[in-house]
Amino acid sequence: MTIPSTAAPPAAHEAGALAAQAKQRKRGGRRRPAISRRGELLTGYTFMTPWIIGSLVFTLGPMLWSLYLSFTDYHLILGGDFIGLDNYTAMFADPMFSRAVKVTLLYVVLAVPLKLLASLAVAMLLTQKRRGIGFYRAAFYMPSLIAMSVGMALVWKALFAADGPQDQFMSLFGWEGGGFIGNPDVSILMLVLLSVWTFGAPMVIFMAGLLQVPGELYEAAEVDGAGKWHRFVHITIPMLSPVIFFNVLMETVHAFQMFGPAFIIGGTAGGPAWSTLFYTVRIYALAFVDLRMGYASAWAWMLVLAVGVVTLIMFRAAKNLVYYAGEDNK
Amino acid sequence: MISHPYRLRRRSLLTGASAAAVLAAAAACGDDGPAGTADDPIEISFEWWGDETRADLTNQVITLFQEKNEGIKVTANFADFPTYWEGMAGRMASRDLPDVFQMDYSRLRQFGGAGMLLPLEGVVKTDDFREGFLETAKLDGQLIAVPAAGNTLGLIYRSDWFEANGVAAPAPGYSWDQYSADIATLTPALGEGKWGGGDWAGQYHFMELWLRQQGGSFYTEDGKALNFTQEQLAEWWTTTADLYAAGNVPPVETTIEWTEGGLVQDVLASEIGWDNFMPGFSPTVEANGGTLALAAPPSLDPSNLGLYLKPSMQLVISAATEQAEAAAKFVDFFLGDPEALAILGTNRGIPATNVGLENAEIDQYAQAVLDYEASVSQYLTTPPPAPPAATGAIEVKFGEIYQQVQYAAMSPAEAAALLFTEAETLLAAEQ
Structure with missing residues (x-):
C-alpha cells in the first residue's frame, strides 16, 4: 500500500x-x-x-532467502545443507501435510462464499437511500476494524467455550456437542463465522460497484416488466461481475493465508485434535517449534505455488464469466 | 554562476556545525571511560518464563540488584512457557539471545550443543550448590548452566477428599493399578464435574518415569533415538483408557479449555506432577476448603520409583554476551544473595543453593516438599543425560498426538506409529 x-x-x-x-x-x-x-x-x-530499500531488504530479500532455504535441510540452530527437491517430495509423504491442506481447503470453501454472500447482501441494503444510512454503513464496517485482532480472537474463544453463549443457546435446541472450542467436528465453523462477520472490506467494494450500475438499465428493465429478481440476476450480477471477481479473488487469497485467529484459538497444534491445523499454522510450528526452517520454507513456497495456480484458474474462468461494460464480450 | 555570498556563508556555517556535532559525539564517547557508572550503566538483559506472581518477585530482586550494583542496569522480560521457547528459538537463530536467561533441562542440549551458552566454570560461583544439582547443569562434562532450583515428580493429591472417601494415603511403592482403582472410587464419590485424577498419558515426562521404573529410558544414551518400541508407547497410551472410557478422568473436551490446573479449580482430587508446584497450588486449594499433600508417584516396581532430582530451572549466560562479568555477577546474586533469596522464596522450586535453602522462607508447603524429597531420597537415581535438542518439539508432539487418541480419531497403535515417524524426522534433522 x-x-x-x-x-x-x-x-x-x-x-x-x-x-x-x-x-x-x-x-x-x-x-x-x-x-x-x-x-x-x-x-x-x-x-x-x-x-x-524497505521492500528489497524486508520483503524481496527474505523471500529469495526462503526460496533458497526450501532446497536445504536448514535447521534453525544447526544450519543445513543443500538437498535439492527432497523437502518438496517429503511433503507428500507427510501425514500432517494432507491434514493441513484439508483443513485449509475446507475453510476456503466455506468461508469465501459465505463471506461474499453476506457482504453482497448487506451492501445491497446499505446502498438504499435511507435516513441514517451513514451510521449503518459505519456500524457494519466496524467488525472488520477489530476482528483480526488478538482481542477479538480471545472474545471468540470465550463465546464458543463449553457453557459459553453459543453452547447455552444451541442447547436450547437440543445441541449436545458442547462448546465449539473443544469439539473437533465443528471447531472450524467458529473461525468461518469470525471471517464472515468481518465482511467490511468486500462490502465497501460491493457498495462502490452497486452505485456504479447505471439507473437507466433498471428503469428500462422495469418498463419491460422485469421483477426484482430478474433485475438482480440479469442486471446487477452481470454489471457487478468485475467487482465480484475481484472480491472472490482477494478473499480466496486471504482465506488461504488464514493464520492469526486460528493460531490464538487453536495454538501451534491446531487444537482440538488438529481440526484447526491451518496450513500457515503448520508452517509456524515447523519453523518455530520443530525448528525445521528449510522444510517450513518449502511448505511456504508450496502455498505460493498453490495460490498462484488457483488465481490463474480463476482468471481463466473469469474470461467467460465476467462482463466488462464497454468491451465487446464475445 | 554568481556565487551567492549568503549561501556560502550558510554552507560554511553548516559545515562548522556538523563538525562541532561530530566532535561533541566523539567527546561523549571519550567521556565513557570505563562503562558501568550510575550515569552510564552497563546494560544486561534477563528473561524467564512464568506468571505474574513470579514476575513481581523477580522484578523486586532485579531492583535490589540494581541498588546494590549501581553501574549495572537489568532489562527484564518474561512470557509463558511455550511462547518463551518459540521466541528463544527464533532469537537463537538470529544470535539475539538475552545476556542471562532461564533454561530448562529439556532445552539444554538444543542451546548448549549449538555453542550458544557461555561455559560457566570459573565464571560464576559453584561452591554452594546442594549435592547432585550441578550434574544436570553439564553438557558432555562441561558446565554451561547453573541450577536455580530443583524438583522431582510426585503425586499431588487432596488428602481431605482421599480421607473422606475412605481412600488410603498413597505410600511409596503404590502401584499404577492401585492409583487407577483409587481414581475409579473417587470420581463417582465426588459427584458431577469432579474427578479422582487427571489423564496422565499425554505427558512425555510421565512416560519417561514409567520407562525408568522398568529400567529403561526415553532416549538412548547418546540422545540420538527413542529408547522404546512403538508397542510400549501404544501400551502407555492405553494405561488410562479404561478410566477415560468410564469418565473417571476429565475428558479432553473439558481439559482443552482449562487455563489453570484441575487442582486449583477444585475439580481434581489428584494429579501426577512436579513437586514444586504444590506450594503454588496450596493456598488456592485451602481457600476452597481443601488440603493438598504430596506422595510418591505410582510405580511398576516398589523398589524402583524411577525418580531423579531434576533442576526445575537453570540460569544460563549467552555465549554472545558482551557483558559476561556483569551477567555472572547477576547470576551469583540471584542464587547467592540472602536478601534476594528471601524474596524469591520457593517460587521457582526448592532453591538449589544452601544459602538459598537457609534464607528462603520455608513455609509449611515448601516444608512439605522438602519432607517429600527427603522421604524419597533413597529412590532418587542418576538423572538421564541432557535430552536431544528435539525434545521440546517431541514433547509438544507427544501431547498433540495423544489428543488424537482421546478424541478417538486414532487408535493407540496408529498414534504410536505417527509419533515414531515424527520423532525420527525431528531427531534426524539434528544429526
Whole structure:
C-alpha cells in the first residue's frame, strides 16, 4: 500500500514538468534538455528510496532467502545443507501435510462464499437511500476494524467455550456437542463465522460497484416488466461481475493465508485434535517449534505455488464469466 | 554562476556545525571511560518464563540488584512457557539471545550443543550448590548452566477428599493399578464435574518415569533415538483408557479449555506432577476448603520409583554476551544473595543453593516438599543425560498426538506409529 502512495508525488511532479515543457514550446522556447528530465526522475526515485530499500531488504530479500532455504535441510540452530527437491517430495509423504491442506481447503470453501454472500447482501441494503444510512454503513464496517485482532480472537474463544453463549443457546435446541472450542467436528465453523462477520472490506467494494450500475438499465428493465429478481440476476450480477471477481479473488487469497485467529484459538497444534491445523499454522510450528526452517520454507513456497495456480484458474474462468461494460464480450 | 555570498556563508556555517556535532559525539564517547557508572550503566538483559506472581518477585530482586550494583542496569522480560521457547528459538537463530536467561533441562542440549551458552566454570560461583544439582547443569562434562532450583515428580493429591472417601494415603511403592482403582472410587464419590485424577498419558515426562521404573529410558544414551518400541508407547497410551472410557478422568473436551490446573479449580482430587508446584497450588486449594499433600508417584516396581532430582530451572549466560562479568555477577546474586533469596522464596522450586535453602522462607508447603524429597531420597537415581535438542518439539508432539487418541480419531497403535515417524524426522534433522 505504501509504495503506490509514495509513487504518486513523483508522478505529479513529472506531469508538472510536462506541462512546463509544453508551455515552453508554445512560447517558442527550446525543448528542455533530456538531462533535466533525467534529473527529475532521479529526484522521484530518491524520494522513493526508503520504500524501495524497505521492500528489497524486508520483503524481496527474505523471500529469495526462503526460496533458497526450501532446497536445504536448514535447521534453525544447526544450519543445513543443500538437498535439492527432497523437502518438496517429503511433503507428500507427510501425514500432517494432507491434514493441513484439508483443513485449509475446507475453510476456503466455506468461508469465501459465505463471506461474499453476506457482504453482497448487506451492501445491497446499505446502498438504499435511507435516513441514517451513514451510521449503518459505519456500524457494519466496524467488525472488520477489530476482528483480526488478538482481542477479538480471545472474545471468540470465550463465546464458543463449553457453557459459553453459543453452547447455552444451541442447547436450547437440543445441541449436545458442547462448546465449539473443544469439539473437533465443528471447531472450524467458529473461525468461518469470525471471517464472515468481518465482511467490511468486500462490502465497501460491493457498495462502490452497486452505485456504479447505471439507473437507466433498471428503469428500462422495469418498463419491460422485469421483477426484482430478474433485475438482480440479469442486471446487477452481470454489471457487478468485475467487482465480484475481484472480491472472490482477494478473499480466496486471504482465506488461504488464514493464520492469526486460528493460531490464538487453536495454538501451534491446531487444537482440538488438529481440526484447526491451518496450513500457515503448520508452517509456524515447523519453523518455530520443530525448528525445521528449510522444510517450513518449502511448505511456504508450496502455498505460493498453490495460490498462484488457483488465481490463474480463476482468471481463466473469469474470461467467460465476467462482463466488462464497454468491451465487446464475445 | 554568481556565487551567492549568503549561501556560502550558510554552507560554511553548516559545515562548522556538523563538525562541532561530530566532535561533541566523539567527546561523549571519550567521556565513557570505563562503562558501568550510575550515569552510564552497563546494560544486561534477563528473561524467564512464568506468571505474574513470579514476575513481581523477580522484578523486586532485579531492583535490589540494581541498588546494590549501581553501574549495572537489568532489562527484564518474561512470557509463558511455550511462547518463551518459540521466541528463544527464533532469537537463537538470529544470535539475539538475552545476556542471562532461564533454561530448562529439556532445552539444554538444543542451546548448549549449538555453542550458544557461555561455559560457566570459573565464571560464576559453584561452591554452594546442594549435592547432585550441578550434574544436570553439564553438557558432555562441561558446565554451561547453573541450577536455580530443583524438583522431582510426585503425586499431588487432596488428602481431605482421599480421607473422606475412605481412600488410603498413597505410600511409596503404590502401584499404577492401585492409583487407577483409587481414581475409579473417587470420581463417582465426588459427584458431577469432579474427578479422582487427571489423564496422565499425554505427558512425555510421565512416560519417561514409567520407562525408568522398568529400567529403561526415553532416549538412548547418546540422545540420538527413542529408547522404546512403538508397542510400549501404544501400551502407555492405553494405561488410562479404561478410566477415560468410564469418565473417571476429565475428558479432553473439558481439559482443552482449562487455563489453570484441575487442582486449583477444585475439580481434581489428584494429579501426577512436579513437586514444586504444590506450594503454588496450596493456598488456592485451602481457600476452597481443601488440603493438598504430596506422595510418591505410582510405580511398576516398589523398589524402583524411577525418580531423579531434576533442576526445575537453570540460569544460563549467552555465549554472545558482551557483558559476561556483569551477567555472572547477576547470576551469583540471584542464587547467592540472602536478601534476594528471601524474596524469591520457593517460587521457582526448592532453591538449589544452601544459602538459598537457609534464607528462603520455608513455609509449611515448601516444608512439605522438602519432607517429600527427603522421604524419597533413597529412590532418587542418576538423572538421564541432557535430552536431544528435539525434545521440546517431541514433547509438544507427544501431547498433540495423544489428543488424537482421546478424541478417538486414532487408535493407540496408529498414534504410536505417527509419533515414531515424527520423532525420527525431528531427531534426524539434528544429526
